[in-house]
Amino acid sequence: MYYLRIRSTSKTSFLSCLRTEQKITEQGQAEYGMLGLFYGVLLIMVVYNLFLFFFTRDLSYLRYVLYVLSCSLLFLSEDGLGFQYLWSAFPKVNLFITLCSPPLLLLTFSLYVRYFLELPQQMPRFNSWIKGVVFCSVAFLFLDAVWWKSGLSFWLYMLPYGMLFLAAFRMAQRGFSPARFILVAHSFVSVSVLFLVLRKLGISTFTNAYTVYSMNTTFVLEVVVLSYALGEKIKRIQDATIKAQGKLVKQLRKKHVVQEQLVEQMRQNEDLKDQLNQELESLVTQRTEELRMQGETIAGQNRNLLQANALLALQSQAIEKLNVGLQQDLQRSQTARVLSKEIDFGEFSQLYPDKDACLAYLAELKWASGYQCRKCGHDKFCEGREPFARRCTKCRYVESATAYTLLQKCKFPIVKALYAVFLLFTHKGNYSALEFSRMLDLRRATCWSFSQKVVQAMSRQAVLKPVEEATWTQLLLDATDNADADEEEIHEAEVA
Numbered sequence: 001m002y003y004l005r006i007r008s009t010s011k012t013s014f015l016s017c018l019r020t021e022q023k024i025t026e027q028g029q030a031e032y033g034m035l036g037l038f039y040g041v042l043l044i045m046v047v048y049n050l051f052l053f054f055f056t057r058d059l060s061y062l063r064y065v066l067y068v069l070s071c072s073l074l075f076l077s078e079d080g081l082g083f084q085y086l087w088s089a090f091p092k093v094n095l096f097i098t099l100c101s102p103p104l105l106l107l108t109f110s111l112y113v114r115y116f117l118e119l120p121q122q123m124p125r126f127n128s129w130i131k132g133v134v135f136c137s138v139a140f141l142f143l144d145a146v147w148w149k150s151g152l153s154f155w156l157y158m159l160p161y162g163m164l165f166l167a168a169f170r171m172a173q174r175g176f177s178p179a180r181f182i183l184v185a186h187s188f189v190s191v192s193v194l195f196l197v198l199r200k201l202g203i204s205t206f207t208n209a210y211t212v213y214s215m216n217t218t219f220v221l222e223v224v225v226l227s228y229a230l231g232e233k234i235k236r237i238q239d240a241t242i243k244a245q246g247k248l249v250k251q252l253r254k255k256h257v258v259q260e261q262l263v264e265q266m267r268q269n270e271d272l273k274d275q276l277n278q279e280l281e282s283l284v285t286q287r288t289e290e291l292r293m294q295g296e297t298i299a300g301q302n303r304n305l306l307q308a309n310a311l312l313a314l315q316s317q318a319i320e321k322l323n324v325g326l327q328q329d330l331q332r333s334q335t336a337r338v339l340s341k342e343i344d345f346g347e348f349s350q351l352y353p354d355k356d357a358c359l360a361y362l363a364e365l366k367w368a369s370g371y372q373c374r375k376c377g378h379d380k381f382c383e384g385r386e387p388f389a390r391r392c393t394k395c396r397y398v399e400s401a402t403a404y405t406l407l408q409k410c411k412f413p414i415v416k417a418l419y420a421v422f423l424l425f426t427h428k429g430n431y432s433a434l435e436f437s438r439m440l441d442l443r444r445a446t447c448w449s450f451s452q453k454v455v456q457a458m459s460r461q462a463v464l465k466p467v468e469e470a471t472w473t474q475l476l477l478d479a480t481d482n483a484d485a486d487e488e489e490i491h492e493a494e495v496a
Contacts, residue, residue: 029300033218039072042071045224046072049068050065058234060115063116067111070108071223073130077098106157107134107138110134112226113164113167113182114164117168117171123171137159162184162187164182165182178236182226182229184224185221189218232261237297306487352415352418354389355414360401360416361403363388366405366477373397375392375401378395384398387401389401404422404454406453406457410450411446412442412446420436421454425434454475459474461474
């Protein structure tokens with residue numbers, strides 16, 4: 001009579017059987033042979049996919065290798081072969097692997113499936129939920145294994161695995177064909193998990209050697225299916241790449257056909273050009289002969305014309321003298337008309353119709369001899385924010401077209417101011433403010449103030465130059481009253 005006491009942290013099934021030594025040997029050889037075949041398949045898959053990762057640098061193969069290794073650790077800790085052959089001298093390592101292998105399996109499986117199904121791109125929100133559930137489940141697994149020891153930690157796998165199964169189902173509905181392999185592999189594992197749940201619940205009706213090792217069998221099937229699924233996904237990507245390359249080749253062929261047509265057209269154009277050149281050469285030869293004959297005729301006529309030219313030379317000299325006199329008379333007439341006191345504002349505004357025309361004329365007059373910055377002396381400039389203003393490219397100083405001229409700080413339209421300067425100059429400063437006010441539609445006080453300013457400038461100009469050499473345009477450049485102006489008033493725009 002034999003007595004045996006078993007202690008377990010959860011419900012389990014213990015089947016006892018008495019065998020002879022020969023039966024035990026045969027049973028051990030068969031069992032260890034099947035386990036060796038099982039781990040051999042896993043090792044082959046790990047090495048094969050690891051080589052694929054090193055050659056392609058595709059992280060999908062590395063995630064798959066991590067998942068297979070974590071499953072191998074779990075099975076080595078479950079069937080005891082790890083402690084029996086690999087870390088027999090380290091019981092604490094065995095305990096640590098026993099505690100860590102289930103959470104590690106959950107982490108690696110969720111990582112592989114999420115990126116295999118492309119959930120971060122296709123279902124980002126659901127992917128975030130799955131990540132949260134997986135991390136919470138892993139945390140509870142550790143807590144239950146270390147402190148609580150409730151024996152119910154097995155049920156923590158159900159929610160994340162169910163969510164991953166649902167994600168694969170939804171991706172398959174969307175037309176993502178590799179997701180079907182995830183569903184098939186998940187279905188294989190679900191059958192073995194069902195037997196495991198029954199054993200955890202203490203139901204030993206279906207407990208036998210086949211159901212106990214069904215997890216190993218289904219896992220081998222799952223590894224094979226997932227490996228095939230990974231290859232199918234890579235093939236799908238390659239097919240898409242080949243399809244895109246095919247479209248590119250078609251486009252290149254079309255481009256090549258167009259280029260051939262273009263070359264043919266160029267060849268035809270070259271033939272047509274040669275034909276035209278030949279025709280032109282014959283026409284040129286014919287025309288040259290005609291011109292030679294016409295040249296002989298013209299030569300005879302030239303001899304006759306030389307005699308007439310001698311007579312016309314004297315007439316030409318007289319006409320040239322007459323033209324010079326007429327041009328001088330016309331120039332004097334135009335000058336007299338421009339400087340005439342009788343020109344009205346309407347005629348003047350035709351010459352300077354708006355503010356931009358006046359500013360353009362004033363800028364051209366002001367910088368006729370070249371630009372030079374008044375602050376640093378630099379001679380390079382760019383456009384300012386105000387029309388026809390100039391900004392120094394070195395110190396950024398801005399000078400407007402009216403600055404340092406007679407029209408600086410003018411309070412009324414510049415067209416009227418320009419006309420007022422013209423009238424005062426032509427009338428020698430003798431023009432009443434009342435008449436200005438009526439003609440230019442300005443306040444009398446404004447007209448009087450501006451008239452005084454112009455008269456003073458004329459007085460200064462009379463000192464510097466004789467009256468007959470002075471012009472009203474030079475009067476515009478009088479800047480004596482503005483020499484002491486404040487720098488902020490001189491600027492038309494601040495330095496940016």
